[in-house]
Amino acid sequence: MQALVLEGIGQPVTLQEVPTPQPGPGQVQVQLHAAALNHRDVWIQKGQYAGLKFPIILGSDGAGIISALGEGVDANLLGQPVLINPGHHWGNNSAAQGRDFQILGLPQDGTFAEFVCVDAGQVRAKPAHLSFEQAAALPLGGVTAYRAAFTRAGLQPGERVLISGVGGGVALLALQMAVASGAEVWVTSGSEEKIARAVGLGAKGGISYKADKWPATLTRQAGGGFEVIIDSAAGPGFNDLLDAAAPGGRIVFYGATHGDIPMVAARKIFWKQLSVLGSTMGTAQDFTSMVSLFEQHAIVPVLDETFALAEGQQALHRMDEGLQFGKLVLRIKD
Structure with a gap:
């Protein structure tokens, strides 16, 4: 598959051919139609983030179609349009995240790619009133x-x-x-x-x-x-x-x-x-409640600009400038 890969601190992301990830037990593979940027991506690129590892595929926000299932996953999920909760392993205490909490895009490869694999519990049905680009703007920020x-x-x-x-x-x-x-x-x-x-x-x-x-x-x-x-x-x-x-x-x-x-x-x-x-990120219940609020009121997130996947470095540069009004989105598949 094609993905934007960051090789090291201060390096530009480059479009590369990398192996397509395959879902493990309890996971789904999502064919991404769109991904959105967050300041986290810029901070990782600058080396201003904990737990850095390279090479890495950045991206915490994504929306697409479930394209493959791991062992033990409900077969009805195949082909469903979804958005991804980027927070993994929050833990049992709803008051604060546990030590195993992770955010998609570091240390696990993220959504600036044609495919990504996540736990089946991390996906939610895409709100019907949103395009894939609009849905991709929701997860981390929402x-x-x-x-x-x-x-x-x-x-x-x-x-x-x-x-x-x-x-x-x-x-x-x-x-x-x-x-x-x-x-x-x-x-x-x-x-x-x-x-x-x-x-x-x-x-x-x-x-x-x-x-x-x-x-x-x-x-x-x-x-x-x-x-x-x-x-x-x-x-x-x-x-x-x-x-x-x-x-x-x-x-x-x-x-x-x-x-x-x-x-x-x-x-x-x-x-x-x-x-x-x-406050930091949110629980699975916070994520579900957020998506429900957007559905209930038919809220459409504000998009600043949409880029092709190959233009990812341009999108990161615009985010670093701080001039945007709304989310910056990568269109991965029409």
């Missing part, structure tokens, strides 16, 4: 956003929620799910264009996080602080989120693209009775 917003922060209809850094895949999926669930959504971004596009997707409004004293301005516009704040940046700007939070609010962060949080204003946390929560 389960991360769902767990952060609903499982961890407990977002309820009617609550005021702030989503930072809108434009990235997880943030946009969180926006779409929060709007569909009846929350009042506000956003931040460094781009006024991205804020305007978020409003077009149902956000009430937003503000640039580069603006001076933006929490005070935004809470005035919104009519109060935010019961839930969903963040992926952390870093020095985290204290701004403490100012934007309503008393008793919940701040959940699923990433730290701006680094660790220096000099937290602890008095704001205890005086405002805030809850600060961490």
Whole structure:
């Protein structure tokens, strides 16, 4: 089969002929029609990720048709259109992943290929209202956003929620799910264009996080602080989120693209009775609930640009630039 292979840190991914994987007991082989990029792929390419091994086929997100079955797998799955849950071996504790937890695309070869093999329990039926490209945009970002917003922060209809850094895949999926669930959504971004596009997707409004004293301005516009704040940046700007939070609010962060949080204003946390929560990926139940929410409300994820498989390095470069609004997708099979 053809696959995009990363040979080492800092190397471009290259299209190569590699052996087609065959399903083992309890596994299915998926003929991929589309795969989507995540920042994880860029970080692995740069060597900024734990457990590196090379050569590796990147890619955590994928959708396609089940093309072969391993021993013990239900024969009715053959030929079914599916999307893949990229989280493997979460463990028995729903509160946090276990030591054996893995994400597809490292250490196991991922979805930037014509075929991939995964455990049969990792596939879910593709929502009928989505194309393969749209379905491929859901898995990693969707389960991360769902767990952060609903499982961890407990977002309820009617609550005021702030989503930072809108434009990235997880943030946009969180926006779409929060709007569909009846929350009042506000956003931040460094781009006024991205804020305007978020409003077009149902956000009430937003503000640039580069603006001076933006929490005070935004809470005035919104009519109060935010019961839930969903963040992926952390870093020095985290204290701004403490100012934007309503008393008793919940701040959940699923990433730290701006680094660790220096000099937290602890008095704001205890005086405002805030809850600060961490979140990573999600359980199998989180994944199922996320897919069901997209089906129930016929939500269509936002795609930024679609590339051919051979153009994978161009797609990775665009993700690294950080200019995208929505998911970057590789079309593998028409």
